Amino acid sequence: MHRKEAAPASLASYLEEIFLNHPRFDADMPSRVYIDQKGAVGGFIGVLPAPMLLDGNPVRAAVAGSLMVDNPVENPLAGARLLRSVRSGPQDLSISETANDISMGMWEQMGDRALPRYSLQWIRVFRPAGFAAAALAERFKAARVLRPVASLTDSAAGPLYHSALFGSDDKPRKYSRKEIEGRDLIAHLLELSKHYGLHPDWDEGTLEWTLRHAGRKQRHGEMRSHVVQSPSGKLLGCHVYFARPGGMAWVLQVLSSPKAEATVVASLLDHARETGAVAVRGRVMPRTIAPLMRQRAFFLCNASTVIHTKNPDIQAAVDSGDAFITGLAAESWIRLIGDRFE
Amino acid sequence: MQVDVRSDIREFIVDNFLFREDRETVSDTESLLENGLMDSTGVLELVAFLESDIGIEIQDAEIVPENFDSIENISNYANSKLSKNGG
CATH class of the missing domain: 3.40.630.30 (Gcn5-related N-acetyltransferase (GNAT))
Known part of the structure; x- marks a missing residue:
């Protein structure tokens, strides 16, 4: 530009x-x-x-x-x-x-060719009118005035589309979720990254530096990081995302243990919905595509990974x-x- | 004896760049850059053509207007590279 x-x-x-x-x-x-x-x-x-x-x-x-x-x-x-x-x-x-x-x-x-399974953006909508208002507000600040109207619309029309929005083709997942930061977050991310054959060769200092800079992003709200565990305390995964109530949450990272992708995605969506996000969006990783499809996310491409x-x-x-x-x-x-x- | 690659280069530019501007002709000396006939993607498209079809190896530092601004410049540059290679 x-x-x-x-x-x-x-x-x-x-x-x-x-x-x-x-x-x-x-x-x-x-x-x-x-x-x-x-x-x-x-x-x-x-x-x-x-x-x-x-x-x-x-x-x-x-x-x-x-x-x-x-x-x-x-x-x-x-x-x-x-x-x-x-x-x-x-x-x-x-x-x-x-x-x-x-x-x-x-x-x-x-x-070189784009990699669709690393490029697609996914969006899971919880409140359609709020999502439309948030999407407009990203381009036009003045559209923020629509938020109260959108909120009322979603509240009034919610029962009509409840099953379509809050239903899932996936079975209910049992997990516990805990907010973490600092050394605990770093340790979990280091461990989870090793489930990929090709992964970052992070040291604690570099990852701490990276997370500190990530936390300075402001546009999508506050950065929230969580660890997801099984009922018995086994590490299932982590999710890191930005959100503010009434806004569209933006996911930076989802990492999971093998076969736990669906549970970690469910935890992310549950938390975003509970804390008032109107929608969640992020970039797919190959292993999260199927769980997101079952969670009724939709997919589009606005930038490519190559x-x-x-x-x-x-x-x-x-x-x-x-x-x-x-x-x-x-x-x-x-x-x-x-x-x-x- | 070295073959002048000008006609191949002209054909490539006419086939790949002119239709975007809804034009039918371009002179050998007309600036492709100043007239907006070649964008950054087009530059790399042309580089790929010169390397794969004409058979010259292009260094980054050689991607300058003196070598890429017109059919004449491109042809002179390509012929010069070919003659150095014993083309």
Whole structure:
């Protein structure tokens, strides 16, 4: 997007913090700027280092995103060079989690394809009128005045569509849920991530840093993290999402133990509904698609996840759905995705 | 003897870029960038064509207006690369 006004100072310091002061910064895989022929900065692509493990073996991964070009219509070479430069870097795996249509078109021209099972956005609606008002308010602040009317509409019409909204094709799940943060959350996420053949090679410090930055996202409300356990206390999973009463909740991460995906998804939806969200949305992971379908979520695509790798084992892990490469593992946690800078 | 690739490049650009602008012709010296005939996706489409069909290897630093702004520039650049490769 071409903007004439100067970027806010808070954005400049945020870029420095995220891309230059990342705890796993890798000088061989830096972010890039495009300098035009007059010596001015004409574009930028952010690169987040994302060390991973594939069946215990280290994988050098780079998350490329936040591609921005000053006046791309007049300067189409900038975006092409920036993306091509990152893709041809020394990493084993390049990931773009939230490529828009233009970026995706560029990845495709270089031979990479979108990954539908990692790309689709899911939405589970609890209160249809509230959902419509919240969706409008995201684009037009003035639409916030519709919320009280929407709330009344949902309350009045609720009995008419109760079974369609609150029913589920899934059997009831027994679980206990507890809000957690800090070291407990980190320990659970580390443990759950290992259920994927390809997963982040996190250390506690990096994950703490990542979660701290994720918690600074403001647009969708407060970040809430929960652990889900079986009645006997066995770890089933974790969910991390943002919500405010009367708003549309936004899921950053759902991780579960094997065969517990449906229970963890049920816990997430139950909690969001109980705390007043009008709907919940997030990005699918291959293992959550079926439980979400049974929970009557609907699916759409507004951004694509795409990878590039020459390693057939990495490609096979991704293709089989055995890869944890989105959310906290990629770039959804940064404020550049969906937040505003004043 | 090296074959001039200009006609192949022209054919590629006419087939892939002109229809988007509802145009039928473009001169050899007309700027593809300034006239909006080639966007960032188109640049990579052209790069892929030059690498796979014309057979040259392109460095990122070579993706500059001097090499990519017109059919003439692209052809001169491609012919230069081919001649260096013994094309």
